[in-house]
Amino acid sequence: MFSRLMAACIAAAFLVMGTGEVAHAGTTLKMATQAPPRSPWGKVFKTWSKAVDQKTKGEVKIDWLWNGTAGPEGGVVGKVKSKQLDGAAVTAVGLSTIDKRFLALQMPGAFKSWGELDRARAKLGPELEAAAKKDGFHLGGWGDVGIGRVFSKGFGVKVPSDLKGKRPGAIAEDVIAPKVYEAIGGVTPVPSTITGFLPKLNSGSINVMNTPSLAAELLQWASRLDHVNANATYFGVGAVIMSQKSLDKLPADQREVVMDTGKQAAKALTKRIRKADDKAFDRLKKKMKVHEPTGAEKAEWKKVFDKACGRLKGAIPAGALKTVGAC
Numbered sequence: 001m002f003s004r005l006m007a008a009c010i011a012a013a014f015l016v017m018g019t020g021e022v023a024h025a026g027t028t029l030k031m032a033t034q035a036p037p038r039s040p041w042g043k044v045f046k047t048w049s050k051a052v053d054q055k056t057k058g059e060v061k062i063d064w065l066w067n068g069t070a071g072p073e074g075g076v077v078g079k080v081k082s083k084q085l086d087g088a089a090v091t092a093v094g095l096s097t098i099d100k101r102f103l104a105l106q107m108p109g110a111f112k113s114w115g116e117l118d119r120a121r122a123k124l125g126p127e128l129e130a131a132a133k134k135d136g137f138h139l140g141g142w143g144d145v146g147i148g149r150v151f152s153k154g155f156g157v158k159v160p161s162d163l164k165g166k167r168p169g170a171i172a173e174d175v176i177a178p179k180v181y182e183a184i185g186g187v188t189p190v191p192s193t194i195t196g197f198l199p200k201l202n203s204g205s206i207n208v209m210n211t212p213s214l215a216a217e218l219l220q221w222a223s224r225l226d227h228v229n230a231n232a233t234y235f236g237v238g239a240v241i242m243s244q245k246s247l248d249k250l251p252a253d254q255r256e257v258v259m260d261t262g263k264q265a266a267k268a269l270t271k272r273i274r275k276a277d278d279k280a281f282d283r284l285k286k287k288m289k290v291h292e293p294t295g296a297e298k299a300e301w302k303k304v305f306d307k308a309c310g311r312l313k314g315a316i317p318a319g320a321l322k323t324v325g326a327c
Contacts, residue, residue, distance in 0.1 A: 031065065032076065033065070033089060034067070036066060040273055042064075073093055074173045080241065081135070083243060083245060086246040087137075091237065095241070101128055102237075103175065103315075104316055104321050105237050107234070107309055107321065108234045109234075109301065109309070109326070110325060120323070125142070137244065138244045140262040141240045142266055143269045144237055144274060145236030145238055146280075148232065148234040148236055149210070149211070149229060152225060158291050159301070165186060166207055167208065168208035169208065170192070172192060172193065179312050179315075183305075183311065201221055201225070212236050213280035213283075213284050216280070222288075226287075227289045228285070228289075240262055240265075306327055
């Protein structure tokens, strides 16, 4: 449930792959992403690639690998660090392999709006960028995945206890989801890669997903689900990272183009994804049975999130959790 899907997308999400190999007269940066090429993420990445090509007069090209073909986020970040790849665009789950403090921004129940998330990211962001730089990564720009909500098949989930005995999907690399389920009790998540969720939904081995609406649509999970709780559980985030060594190999003017256009792409992506995720939720509400939680029910979810947050202080630095107001 509390997997950072995106995730899907997220987050979502988007992986940059390659070693800066020469495929023409200049440099080709191979990028890879969990997103489909025709998704909102894919469209922005194509625009970014075109901008880099035009502004460098064809000397730098970005070649994308789509649909998660580069592998799980954690593995891709590892390849960036080992210089097998040029960089990555990943969700908080992938970013957490660089520094666990990234996960504080995606803590369930920490925020009630994108505005609150933006303010917390502004506070914690400089620390995270510095940590990434120290580890050899350039954080090229922040991005978002969408608002997480609980979707289910054949039953509604009004309060946390409704998940007892159910089978929620969870990204295998995620450290937050297990603590949330422990806080509820009687829930055993089914670990998987992002690409593995659809077959598990088809087989019935998973019957709950906590995911942004846009990711649920694009990755075809929504068609296997029929209930949704309108309560926001988390705000999915991501970022574009690149190997500083890969960037340093470029001439200064080309490096500046890649970095500047990357920031512009991330900014555009944030606005586009938030709107697209809202529209996706509106579409899904017309197809599913929607539960609008009461104040008392929201309080029950908050109690579980706070309990899980306390249990995560060993995995996520408490200072980061405090900075974003999670617990």
